[in-house]
Amino acid sequence: MATEDFEDTTYIFTIVSAGGWARSSLEAHGGSYSFRSGTISDGQTSTAVITVPAGAVAVQFWYKVSSEQNYDFFRFYVGAAEQFSASGEVAWTQSTEYQLGGQTQISFSYSKDASSSSGADAVYIDDVTFTLPVAHLLRPSSLPTAVQRASRW
Numbered sequence: 001m002a003t004e005d006f007e008d009t010t011y012i013f014t015i016v017s018a019g020g021w022a023r024s025s026l027e028a029h030g031g032s033y034s035f036r037s038g039t040i041s042d043g044q045t046s047t048a049v050i051t052v053p054a055g056a057v058a059v060q061f062w063y064k065v066s067s068e069q070n071y072d073f074f075r076f077y078v079g080a081a082e083q084f085s086a087s088g089e090v091a092w093t094q095s096t097e098y099q100l101g102g103q104t105q106i107s108f109s110y111s112k113d114a115s116s117s118s119g120a121d122a123v124y125i126d127d128v129t130f131t132l133p134v135a136h137l138l139r140p141s142s143l144p145t146a147v148q149r150a151s152r153w
Contacts, residue, residue: 001129002129002130002132003129003130004127004128005033005126005127006028006031006034006126007033009023013051013053013128014050014051015035015048015049015050016048016049016051017046017048017049018045018048018049019044019046019047020046021035021037022038023035023036024124026124027064027120028124028126029124029127033126034064034124034125034126035124035125035128036122036124037108037110037123037124038110039121041112042113042114042115042116043112044112045109045111046110046111047109047110048107048109049105049106049107050107050108050128051104052100052103052104052105052106052130053132056100056130056131057131057132057133058099058100058130059098059100059106059128059130060095060098060128060129061095061126062094062125063076063090063093064091064092064123064124065086065087065089065090065124066089066119066122066123067087067089067110067121067122067123068087068088068112068113068116069087070088071087071116072112072118072121073086074086074087074108075111076106077106077107078099078100078101078103079104079105083098108123
């Protein structure tokens with residue numbers, strides 16, 4: 001497992017933000033920080049694209065939405081495929097575990113319609129967890145040593 005909790009400014013994966021997604025202390029699932037959608041105007045979208053760590057096979061995260069119900073939406077994508085959307089007031093919720101199927105990017109997006117705002121007008125993401133196969137968790141130098149010791153017995 002590789003988890004990003006946004007508690008410091010050194011992220012475990014690469015994030016490219018269009019529309020101002022940033023680390024925030026306004027809301028957090030765990031700890032004191034989360035990742036918040038950018039402040040945008042009516043008719044705009046704020047998107048954060050995350051490069052999937054090498055070898056990751058699945059992703060899961062916590063999210064909170066505070067938006068205009070049925071008009072302003074949080075959307076989550078694996079590659080270019082939308083996995084789900086939410087709007088309105090959604091308390092901290094853990095996503096299902098999404099299989100990555102070899103995709104190299106995931107995206108979080110917040111879009112506003114042409115008028116009105118409600119709530120905090122934002123989406124918060126926290127504790128983004130990528131599942132890595134066990135082989136990726138082993139240090140390369142530890143495997144030969146274990147094999148050598150086993151061959152001596």
